[in-house]
Amino acid sequence: MMYLITTWFGSFLCDEQGIQKKILFPCEEKELLNRIQKIQNNEILSEEKKLIKNTTVTVQEKRLQHIGTWDSKNSFFIQIHMKPEDYGFSRELLHQLSMKLAKEKMDTQLQAEDLQIIQMADALDDLIQIANLLSERLERWLLIPTPEEKIQPVHHTLSTVKEEMNHLEQQIEKDMQHLAPNITMLVGSLIGARLISLSGGIERLAMFPASTVQILGAEKALFRFKKEGGKPPKHGVIFQHPLINRAPRDERGKIARMFAAKISIAAKADAFTKRLIADELRTNLEKRIHEMHEQKTKKKQ
């Protein structure tokens, strides 16, 4: 049986006796990075094709399943070991390559737009806290006779904070329209931004099940329930939406569940297909709520 193994410095064709054939990559940073990039993109290298010409091989990487038999658990692969030094490649070179690749990948990942949304949503919540704190202080202070100039600093700060809150809200609205139009249309930009912040990104939000979306922001209550029993939470930040907080108590849980299901679908559309389906979801949701009401009246009769 023949095995194909590709490392960062070359491709090797081996059998139980050892390495039978090999093609080393050019020992140059650019050339090596080029090949690593291809491997990361799930492509098959020309060296690999050349090496296996007409032989049937067993491979460990799924990337190579089209040119060989894929068997990731084959114990041969943890027996054979190629040392880069034996072929004129130094460890320092590997260090350099991985540093460079990690840096590039990091920069693209950190440029993601949802990271900005997360920071903005969190900053807005911070500002709200500060505003509440300051207005509480003002209220208490004003209970005793106070000359205007003494409270001026607090007053001034509070109005600045409120102004900045407005700016930030507008900015979030604008960015959310662009990044997640479906979520924004369904729940509004602020709740949408908080959901993205709590889940850690639009893609992660899209991969969560609807039941998780339903209680995002109610972690404390959820874990209290898991540890000590009692009642599980019915809603997290989506409670801030009038559809839930204006509903009668006994309907909130049901509506939260249906609502979360639609938000989850909206998130998937925003993250992956980019289709606009919010109107459709909205109609469906209203229909479901209507059905629920009908059943409720029927039961009463």
Place this chain on the structure above:
Amino acid sequence: MSSVEINGLIKKHDKLFTENLPQCRGIQVYNEKLLTINGKEYRSWNPYRSKLAAALHKGIKNIRIQPDTQILYLGAATGTTVSHLSDIVTNGMVYAVESSPISMSKLLKVSTQRTNIAPLLMDANHPQRYKSFVPIVDILYQDISQRNQAEIFIKNMDSYLKKDGQGILMMKARSIDVALQPKKAYEQVGEELKKQGITITDVVELSPYEKDHAVLMATW
């Protein structure tokens, strides 16, 4: 604490120190204390910051780290523990896998002078993705707070750990299941590993350094 027999690791006043790399003289990674003895610089290894240091304080035995050891480190975070391992394996390599780009920026800073660290911004759930970088290793070290930490550990052992190599798994009970007693959670992980033919040589809790954590030593 068991006797210390790892190269470059010394014990002084009940504290652990690793010998700093010559090219990193005077550089602190996480504000740790630096100490010079006989012209050599040592960095103090804080058991409250690094679970491996905590494990050593709690007396795990037979960690086989030599200067030429190859270590696959999953969940490198900002490189606290990684930096100490890099002190020890002067001729080896630490393959440091971390999936968070924000942690990675700190890890890259730590790795700049340390040429025996290969930082990899990848997901340990998919061991095949770093196949071209990581060879068969002597030690697999994992510190990932995920519910499926046992599964990740098994997958990586399958792909990278040599026969009779050492696996070191830092288990976080609260990640496995918050509702479970920590001891039960450790047992659950142990069972999962045993099913895959992995031999567990030691399990030690890390209190008082870490709450609800334990280290599991494995081989096959």
